[in-house]
Amino acid sequence: DAEITQSPRHKITETGRQVTLACHQTWNHNNMFWYRQDLGHGLRLIHYSYGVHDTNKGEVSDGYSVSRSNTEDLPLTLESAASSQTSVYFCASSSSGTGGEAFFGQGTRLTVV
Amino acid sequence: GENVEQHPSTLSVQEGDSAVIKCTYSDSASNYFPWYKQELGKRPQLIIDIRSNVGEKKDQRIAVTLNKTAKHFSLHITETQPEDSAVYFCAAPSSGYSTLTFGKGTMLLVSP
Numbered sequence: 001d002a003e004i005t006q007s008p009r010h011k012i013t014e015t016g017r018q019v020t021l022a023c024h025q026t027w028n029h030n031n032m033f034w035y036r037q038d039l040g041h042g043l044r045l046i047h048y049s050y051g052v053h054d055t056n057k058g059e060v061s062d063g064y065s066v067s068r069s070n071t072e073d074l075p076l077t078l079e080s081a082a083s084s085q086t087s088v089y090f091c092a093s094s095s096s097g098t099g100g101e102a103f104f105g106q107g108t109r110l111t112v113v
Numbered sequence: 114g115e116n117v118e119q120h121p122s123t124l125s126v127q128e129g130d131s132a133v134i135k136c137t138y139s140d141s142a143s144n145y146f147p148w149y150k151q152e153l154g155k156r157p158q159l160i161i162d163i164r165s166n167v168g169e170k171k172d173q174r175i176a177v178t179l180n181k182t183a184k185h186f187s188l189h190i191t192e193t194q195p196e197d198s199a200v201y202f203c204a205a206p207s208s209g210y211s212t213l214t215f216g217k218g219t220m221l222l223v224s225p
Contacts, residue, residue: 031211031212033212033213035215040217041217042119042202042215042216042217042218043157043202043215043218044215045212045213045214048212050211058212059114059214090156090157094211096211100211101147101159101162102147102159102213104156104157104158105156106155106156107156
């Protein structure tokens, strides 16, 4: 069965370190997204991609970057981790065009100490 | 970009009662309105969606209504059960594209 997986599930890192969260999907979806979830804020879009070599900034992109070298993967990098980036991160994918279901990964809980 | 407002933030009902969650959106070009359910510690999952060419859609105990003129849509859950307890998110696409903007969520608590 097609799926979308994130790794690691839990991560503790220190302030200032670079961290990369992995996202891999086997749906063959062109669209991939990264959201962060914080209490009181819901799901906020960090970055998104509509295809290989395409990346776009979302609502809360400062301090984050992504790259899309193939259809399956969209890794999220925190350039220099800050305590404000402690959150639960969700990757999602959807098929091309408007109005398609977004499938979410299991989430990564990141703690920056 | 799209702005989605969701109310209420929490909703407590007795088992068997109905629950209604409302969302408003700002972009009149939006044409797809999904609802996601997130159980504690789990990922959000689509439970129902509606497109702008229909006004209402039902799937067993859940239904969604859309008023494009007023730019709002609602989730209705009838005969609520304890397993309906979760956080529910509405969403709308930004500028007609595939990127979804989510509401802040509604925590629904169904008491036995």
